[in-house]
Amino acid sequence: MFDLRDLYMQVIVDHNKAPRNFGVLKAYNHDADGYNPLCGDKLHVYVNVNDDDIIEDISFEGEGCAISVASASLMTEALKGKSVSEFPATFNDFQHMVTADIAEEPDEEALGKLAVLAGVREFPSRIKCAVLCWHTMKSAVEDSHKVAVTE
Known part of the structure; x- marks a missing residue:
């Protein structure tokens, strides 16, 4: 029988070994740094938002644990093509999912592939690893010049 925990682990390993949208964008108009002092994850998010408020392209670079890298990879896939105005709801849905009761x-309808990261709830100390990229993306689209942190 296929277990959700197995899927969680497979996705984390896959996105950590081959992160999607990794590297600096050639053209971007929003960016931010993120840092998780708990485990040392460092991340930089690049976003290109067009005149219609659509996230035309998004990428990240940095170093961190497997959960941090996989979450950033999945986030970039999920947000590409969405409007910036949709981001707060997606951010809140993701935040709720990873902190909800096991x-x-x-909500797979709202989160799509991101729902697999619900497995991080079983490892409370790793939740901050999963949300770092989301806080960094929030700083980027808000044009905050502060480093996003998980503390």
């Missing part, structure tokens, strides 16, 4: 089923 028994609560993730």
